[in-house]
Amino acid sequence: MPERPDLEYVVPRLADALAGAVITATRVRKPVVLRLAVEGKPEELWTGRRFGAVSRRAHFVLFALAGGAPDVEMVVAPMLAGRFTVDDAGERSPGDLAVAWTLSDGRELRYRDSEQMGKVYLLPRGRWDQVPGLQHVGVDVLDAQRFTREAFRTLARTRRDQVRVFIMDKSALDSLGNAYADEVLWHARIHPKTMARALSDDELDALHGSIVHVLSDARDEVARRQAPLDEKVRDFLKVRNRHGEPCPRCGTTLRCAGVHGHDTFFCPQCQPETRRSSIVDWRKAPSTPGPAAPPGVRQKRSRR
Numbered sequence: 001m002p003e004r005p006d007l008e009y010v011v012p013r014l015a016d017a018l019a020g021a022v023i024t025a026t027r028v029r030k031p032v033v034l035r036l037a038v039e040g041k042p043e044e045l046w047t048g049r050r051f052g053a054v055s056r057r058a059h060f061v062l063f064a065l066a067g068g069a070p071d072v073e074m075v076v077a078p079m080l081a082g083r084f085t086v087d088d089a090g091e092r093s094p095g096d097l098a099v100a101w102t103l104s105d106g107r108e109l110r111y112r113d114s115e116q117m118g119k120v121y122l123l124p125r126g127r128w129d130q131v132p133g134l135q136h137v138g139v140d141v142l143d144a145q146r147f148t149r150e151a152f153r154t155l156a157r158t159r160r161d162q163v164r165v166f167i168m169d170k171s172a173l174d175s176l177g178n179a180y181a182d183e184v185l186w187h188a189r190i191h192p193k194t195m196a197r198a199l200s201d202d203e204l205d206a207l208h209g210s211i212v213h214v215l216s217d218a219r220d221e222v223a224r225r226q227a228p229l230d231e232k233v234r235d236f237l238k239v240r241n242r243h244g245e246p247c248p249r250c251g252t253t254l255r256c257a258g259v260h261g262h263d264t265f266f267c268p269q270c271q272p273e274t275r276r277s278s279i280v281d282w283r284k285a286p287s288t289p290g291p292a293a294p295p296g297v298r299q300k301r302s303r304r
């Protein structure tokens with residue numbers, strides 16, 4: 001479920017709700033979500049620890065935990081369907097409850113995940129290398145100082161993949177998931193299968209502007225709704241999950257197609273598939289190497 005606009009709403013509220021709360025018990029209903037990088041029984045590892053700061057890093061939620069040995073932190077990757085609630089411990093457990101942490105004040109932090117695709121990591125503090133995708137996070141797209149047009153052009157020139165795959169790479173950009181990737185590409189009028197390297201400077205500038213615009217708007221809209229923590233606010237999206245509906249810009253019927261195993265929604269009129277999508281072959285591209293990627297950005301190998 002959660003993408004950056006959702007997490008930017010949820011994380012500060014979790015931080016407020018949990019600050020200083022002490023964990024007295026842990027119930028594990030779906031062990032498949034647990035990833036423990038410390039020794040011990042899952043039901044006991046959290047006991048006696050106190051919640052500190054809660055923060056977002058890409059699509060992860062980081063929970064600082066004080067007290068107890070060894071020194072640990074919790075990292076949750078909610079993936080597709082993970083969500084949090086803070087309830088009275090006496091309330092009935094929902095069917096999709098994965099893990100619950102009972103607090104000394106009678107409340108409970110609950111991690112729910114109907115798909116069980118999310119992960120709850122407990123790791124020695126600072127060992128972010130234990131969590132795939134956590135250590136190397138790309139440029140913050142809402143940081144106007146760092147995410148400049150020039151920085152984005154430089155990054156795009158190093159890519160050998162389709163634009164949708166590129167903008168969803170969390171090691172390049174922090175961050176876009178399936179829903180906002182579709183929204184951004186529709187806003188920028190770019191077909192999702194266009195090769196990143198085939199985009200002109202003007203198109204890259206437009207895409208840069210759309211990333212900032214769409215994510216900022218979504219963040220503001222989600223914040224404005226003041227929905228419950230576990231509710232996904234997506235009804236304002238223009239194309240995501242709107243297959244068969246008219247494009248809000250031109251009225252053409254929106255389509256859905258697969259891009260690297262992910263459903264992608266787009267308007268065939270506003271986002272025409274040009275020959276550039278299919279004929280650009282990086283193996284035949286000029287051999288001049290592009291500028292080096294910024295520090296911390298992992299180069300992806302193209303699959304042949």
Ligand SMILES: [Zn+2]
Binds near residue numbers: 248249250267268
């Ligand atoms: Zn359209």
